[in-house]
Amino acid sequence: MDVRLATEELRAKGIRLTRQRAAVLAALGQAERGLNPEEILALAQSECPELGLTTVYRTIELLVSLGIARRVHTGEGCASVVGAKAEHGHSVVCLLCGRVAEFSNCDMVSVEAAAARETGFTISVHSLELAGTCAQCRASGEAAHTSPGEPRRWA
Amino acid sequence: MDVRLATEELRAKGIRLTRQRAAVLAALGQAERGLNPEEILALAQSECPELGLTTVYRTIELLVSLGIARRVHTGEGCASVVGAKAEHGHSVVCLLCGRVAEFSNCDMVSVEAAAARETGFTISVHSLELAGTCAQCRASGEAAHTSPGEPRRWA
DNA sequence: GTGCGTGCAAATTCTTTGCAATGCA
């Protein structure tokens, strides 16, 4: 996520850039994986110690509604959030380390056409998340499972 | 969802078919849309009045783990559940009435290849949900928006 | 200076757990 760009967008919309919001943006910007509210709080507090959990929730909602952040439905629950890069993008989650990448060149026309044929629906939106193994984990081999106690399930 | 088939699967695995479980299966079977625990409870209680919410939760977990039901991440929250038809399938949600259909012929190879190229990940799993307008809603035109007070958001 | 944003604490909602009673196989 481009923190500078996000900052500008807030400013452009007349939304105040407080220290708390900047801290949350920074946390999302530096994280390479989905963060839940608690994690965001912990990360962002290093930059803004008086940040509260309530504000994290409110900021998440704000950023998601503006398209600056995106929710990812994976692993434990659906509360994780990542910074969005592109206007339209999808998350690719690493099943081993939890890292999240984003890809935007999704050509779903043929899949959507097949679905439309099979169900009779007219498809207008798609929600897609992919999962697999990131380059780093592949490189470091099977040995490098990050969290032995916390196997990532796929919801 | 085929209730009879699901019933057989439970029996085959040596899992007891109680009146409560049958009622939950029936509710999922007759519903054409995702149901949250409360809704399942309400529907299933018409068939088994002494059913409790706790059991609904436990049954959902059971059915999902057996692949008999599937969670759908759409609309309000991620707690909705639908009966699954195929071994591997995806939900197609109607944005107007909430009806859920399932389609199974998803050919994601090209999309996954593109994602792999763009992110460097090796893709092994995909989670896909489509949304649009079902045949009925399309037929009854714009006028037929089901719930004016409850616009369905797309998570 | 003016509101928008914030933190705290309380309220609310959602989900899980413990345990004795029940009923399916």
Added chain:
DNA sequence: TGCATTGCAAAGAATTTGCACGCAC
């Protein structure tokens, strides 16, 4: 009959809300 399964109530977690104060613009 035996043991998986259930319901209730209570515990626990996650999220939201109310309100007075502080700070960005």
